[in-house]
Amino acid sequence: MLTIDNLHVSVEGKPILNGINLNVRAGEVHAIMGPNGSGKSTLSSVIAGNEAYEVTKGDIIYKNENIIELAAEERAQKGIFMSFQYPVEIPGITVTNFIKTAINSNLRARNEEKMPANIMLKKIREKAELLEIDSKFLSRSLNEGFSGGEKKRNEIFQMAMLEPSLSILDETDSGLDIDALKIVANGVNKLKNKNNAVILITHYQRLLDHIVPDYVHVLHEGRIVKSGGKELAHELEEKGYDWIK
Amino acid sequence: MIGSNKKTTMPLADKLVSSFLAFELDIDIQSPVHNIRTDAIKKFEKLGFPHRKLEAWKYTSLNKLLKEDYTLFSKKKNVLDFKNVKDFFLDNTESYKLIFVDGFFDSFLSQTSHEKVDVCIMSAALSKAKYTSIIKKYFNKSIEKGDSLSQLNTAFSKEGAYIHVPKNIILEKPIEIIHFATGNESALMLQPRNLIVLEEGAQAEIIESHQSLTDNPIFTNSVSEIFVSKNAHLDYYKIQNDRLSSSLIDNTYISQERDSNSKIHTFSFGGKLTRNNLNYYQKGSYINSTMKGITIIDDKQLVDHHTLVDHANPNCESHQDYKGIYSGSSTGVFNGKIVVDKIAQKTNAFQKNNNILLNDKSTINSKPQLEIFADDVKCSHGCTIGQLDQDALFYLRARGIPKKEAEALLTYAFANNVLESVNIPALKSKIKKIIANKLGVEIGFDL
Numbered sequence: 001m002l003t004i005d006n007l008h009v010s011v012e013g014k015p016i017l018n019g020i021n022l023n024v025r026a027g028e029v030h031a032i033m034g035p036n037g038s039g040k041s042t043l044s045s046v047i048a049g050n051e052a053y054e055v056t057k058g059d060i061i062y063k064n065e066n067i068i069e070l071a072a073e074e075r076a077q078k079g080i081f082m083s084f085q086y087p088v089e090i091p092g093i094t095v096t097n098f099i100k101t102a103i104n105s106n107l108r109a110r111n112e113e114k115m116p117a118n119i120m121l122k123k124i125r126e127k128a129e130l131l132e133i134d135s136k137f138l139s140r141s142l143n144e145g146f147s148g149g150e151k152k153r154n155e156i157f158q159m160a161m162l163e164p165s166l167s168i169l170d171e172t173d174s175g176l177d178i179d180a181l182k183i184v185a186n187g188v189n190k191l192k193n194k195n196n197a198v199i200l201i202t203h204y205q206r207l208l209d210h211i212v213p214d215y216v217h218v219l220h221e222g223r224i225v226k227s228g229g230k231e232l233a234h235e236l237e238e239k240g241y242d243w244i245k
Numbered sequence: 246m247i248g249s250n251k252k253t254t255m256p257l258a259d260k261l262v263s264s265f266l267a268f269e270l271d272i273d274i275q276s277p278v279h280n281i282r283t284d285a286i287k288k289f290e291k292l293g294f295p296h297r298k299l300e301a302w303k304y305t306s307l308n309k310l311l312k313e314d315y316t317l318f319s320k321k322k323n324v325l326d327f328k329n330v331k332d333f334f335l336d337n338t339e340s341y342k343l344i345f346v347d348g349f350f351d352s353f354l355s356q357t358s359h360e361k362v363d364v365c366i367m368s369a370a371l372s373k374a375k376y377t378s379i380i381k382k383y384f385n386k387s388i389e390k391g392d393s394l395s396q397l398n399t400a401f402s403k404e405g406a407y408i409h410v411p412k413n414i415i416l417e418k419p420i421e422i423i424h425f426a427t428g429n430e431s432a433l434m435l436q437p438r439n440l441i442v443l444e445e446g447a448q449a450e451i452i453e454s455h456q457s458l459t460d461n462p463i464f465t466n467s468v469s470e471i472f473v474s475k476n477a478h479l480d481y482y483k484i485q486n487d488r489l490s491s492s493l494i495d496n497t498y499i500s501q502e503r504d505s506n507s508k509i510h511t512f513s514f515g516g517k518l519t520r521n522n523l524n525y526y527q528k529g530s531y532i533n534s535t536m537k538g539i540t541i542i543d544d545k546q547l548v549d550h551h552t553l554v555d556h557a558n559p560n561c562e563s564h565q566d567y568k569g570i571y572s573g574s575s576t577g578v579f580n581g582k583i584v585v586d587k588i589a590q591k592t593n594a595f596q597k598n599n600n601i602l603l604n605d606k607s608t609i610n611s612k613p614q615l616e617i618f619a620d621d622v623k624c625s626h627g628c629t630i631g632q633l634d635q636d637a638l639f640y641l642r643a644r645g646i647p648k649k650e651a652e653a654l655l656t657y658a659f660a661n662n663v664l665e666s667v668n669i670p671a672l673k674s675k676i677k678k679i680i681a682n683k684l685g686v687e688i689g690f691d692l
Contacts, residue, residue, distance in 0.1 A: 048643050052635075076645035088640040092658030101654065102644040109645065158644065 001026045001197050002047075002166055007058035009039075009046050009222075016042045018222035019058070024166070027194040031208055031233060032201050034219035035241045040201045041085060043219070044170040047199075048082035049075045062166065077109035081164035083155040085171040090142040095154060096124065098142050099161050106162065127160040131187045148175030156187045163191075168199045173207035185210030205237035218244050254314045257434075262290050264317055265400060272403060276371055281385050285399035292393035304578045304610045305520055305549045310492050313462050315434035317401075319347035323427040325458075327354060333423055333456050338671040340452075341420040343406045347427055348435050350404060363409040364420055367438055370407040379409060383442055387470050387498040387526065394522075395496045398468040402438035405467075410447035410477075419450040419669055424467075426491070428459025439469040443477035443505075452672060454484040455493055463491040471499045471507070475529070479507040480668060486515040486679055489544065494520045503529025503558075510667060511538040512676055513548040514683050524553040525563065527589075532561040539660045539676075541683050543573035543607075553582045556589040565596040568660045571607035581626065582614040589619050596626040601633060601659060603652075653684040 002024040009017040016039050024030050034040050046053045047060060049072035059066050067075055090098070104114045115123075128138060131153050143151055152172055159167055169188070173181055188211050192198060200211060208216075208230065216232040217224045218241070226232065226244055236244070255263075265286045269279070294311055295302040323346055334342070341364040344354035350366045358364040363376075370376040371384075385402075388395040406422045424437055435455075443449055457463045473479050485493060493516055499507055513519050525534045540548045554563040569577045579598045600609045613626035633655050641651035657680060667673040681687065 050639055050643075052639075071648065072639060072642040073645050073647045073651075076643055082643055084640065084643075088634070088637045090637050090640070090655070090658055092661035093654060098641075098644075101650070102641075102646055105647060105650065106645040109647075162644065 001063060003061040005059045005061065007046070007060065008056045009042055010054045010056050011042070011052065015056070016053075016222055017046070020222070020224060022217065022224065024197050024199060026165075026197055028215065029192070029198045029200065029211060029213045031213035031216045032199060032219055033203065033205075033216060033233065033236055036203070038219040039222040040203075040219055041170055044082055044168045044199070044201050047075075047168055048072060048080060073105070074109075076162075077106050079165035081159050081162055081167045083152070083159060083167065083169040083172050085174065087143045087146075087151045087155055089144045089146075091144045093142050094139050095142055096138045099124065099158060102158070103161060123161065127157055130160060130190060131157050132183050133157055149177065149180035152176055152184055153180065153187075156184050160187060160191055165196050166199070167196070168201065170201045171203065172200070173202055173204065181207065182210060205233045208233045220244065257311045257315065258289075258293050261317065261397065261401075262286060268318070268401060277377055277380055278371055278384055278402065282400050282402065285385075285396045288390070288396040289393050289400055292391070292396065295393060301551060301580070304576070305518070305547060307518075310464055310518060313432045313464065315432045315462075315464055316430035317434050319349070319430055319433060321429065322349045323347055323429050325351065325354060325425060325427065330354070330425065330456075330458070333425075333454065334421060335419070335452070335669070335671040335675065338669065339418045341416075341418055343420065343422045345404065345424045345437065347425070347429055347433065348404060348437070351425075362411065362414055362416060363407065365407050367405040367407045367440060368403060370440065371403070376407070379442065380440075383440060383470065383472055385470070387472070387500045388468065388496070389498070389524065392496065392522070394466050394494055395468050398436045398438055398466050398496065401436045402468070405437040406439040406441070408439075408441045408449070408451070410443045410449050412444040413446040414444075415448040416450065419452055419672075422451065422453040424455045424465065426455075426457040426459075426461075426463045428457065428461035430461065432462040433464075435463065435465045435467075437465070437467045439467070441469065441471045443473050443479055445474045446476045447474070448478040450480045450482075450669060452482045452484065452669070455487055455491065457488045457491040460488060460490040463487075465491070465493045467493065467495050469495070469497045471497065473499060473501045473505040473507045475502045476504045477502075478505065481507070481509045482667070482669075482672060483509065483511045483521075484676070485511065485513040485519050485548075488515065489517050489546070491516050492518040494522070496522045498524045498526070499534070500526045500528055501532045501534060504531045505529075506533040506535075508535040508537070508666070510663070511536070511550070512679070513538065513540040514542065514679055516546065516548075518547045520549045520551070522551050524555070526555045527558055527561045530558050530560045532558070534561070534563040535666075536563075536565045536567070537663045537666060538567040539663050539680075540567070540569040540571075540577055541656070541660075541680060542571060542575040542577070545574055547576045547578070549578035551578075551580045551582075554584070554594065556583065556585040556592045556594060558586075559588060559590045559592070561589065562593040563595070565598075566663055567598045568663055569598070569600040569609060570603065570656050570660065571600065571609060572603035574606040576607070577609040579609070579611045579628075580614060581612070583616070583624060583626075585617040585619050585622055585624065587618040590621045592619060592622040592624070594622070594624040598628045599659070600628075600630045601656065602630060603633070650686050653681065653686040656684055
């Protein structure tokens, strides 16, 4: 589904990623771990198409297409989803209106008809239930005044609504208490199937107790320095990141 | 026109002054306002048009506008077919209608009333005996004596909306006032004069717009005098979405008595030059005055909001919330003057002016002007100028919303709280449509 080949990325001329290689197949869960400043969030932003990052070398192949030149919205329309580490607060747009606009934008990009209002409503209700989201919450302004947990649940709610092929969850566990973490993890697990893939970006092993990865990669100074199975995460938890450098 | 001598055009101010006599002869000089008109033209002659050396006109020059050779009085009455102009009316909404075409009242398109409430026209109010007492009591009583444009309008006051809502009458239908210009003159000056009186406990909703139908230059200098009596409630909406060949100077004076509430929403999207002089006078206690505005302009458009709230009595409130979005090489001006008199204790006066500049060629000049002479008051003002939030833009795009729509959505979200207080559903959706159109997107914002 996703092949990253020798990816080099700079921000304002400063190199952050120095030759990333990664291969993600449908049905897999990959965890990318690493200390602060190792380039984890840069990697997710680059896959999602944030223009603040400059790809200086390498390719990102998604479903047999090089997406390096595609705008963020085009990538999203092709099924790439990023759960933001810090979801942006947007006063004046409700959660419901936002998700309706997003879904219909995606449908329009695929030359499909708008989703009928009753089906939309049913889907919203169903997915809100999955993430234990109160209906009042849906008529609030997007992320405005949301707690950390509410923001992250709202991200996974959007993922559930958009049904992406590739989801990148950037530090989704940060700022969550254990109950919220379980709800979020449960949501992700229920959305998981053999046709989609998930990349978990995380600093800690704790999320991986709830969403079990097939592969774990360790990022350090912009390179993947070690890859392994889920047991690698436990090892990191015990020994810290120092032994791997 | 080959072979004809090119006339040297007389400066517009001179042309106006010299045409006054003919104008007066043409109408009833026995009218109770004859002396008021005569006095006003003298004042205008002395003051002339405002210029940029005046503090209040520092950012807005009328020079270009005044160079056109305007016809001052349209010679013939044009007939408009409703089906050609129905887009400018509210959809599926029962309303009273006061429609003017090239300065003339159009009785076919209008829907007036003389039952319980008077929704009719100034020419009748100024000439018929049954209106004399109201005219004597209210006409020209609130206008700023030193304002030359208001004086000019007074001198030529003849036609416009006359609305009188008697005590405790609550209008169930809104009133639409539309001034059409058909382009039957190569350039036309219009000077509508409106008088609106809400007696004690009365309530009304009014929507006013000026709409040119061709690209011939139109210069409108409008004056509205509005009196909101004790306990009365007024909701007034100004839709300024005219063609780029049209310019508008809107002088509105609102006098409020105790316990009254009046809200004015000004939506400025169109027109070449638009100047709003919005003046509130609080003549009693426990008055609430609200001014809200959304300005979205581009190209070389200019919109200038000058507001004045005269807090002359204790325990009153005023709320101002103006949002502006500027692109192209457009210019915005906001000047909000709040005067709190020595006796106006416990005044709450709030003013907000938030602006987004979408590029680096557009300009906004924003100036709060607070003159506070009382000591126990709450007054605040805030002004922001910024760009669209790039992080928010990426967030929307990362969900599959195309860049242009994402920008429109953020712009709409920025202006949204001003729209929330629009109480007429058909009007709200009409404005949303205009905004979407103005931002070049097809999304409806209310999916």
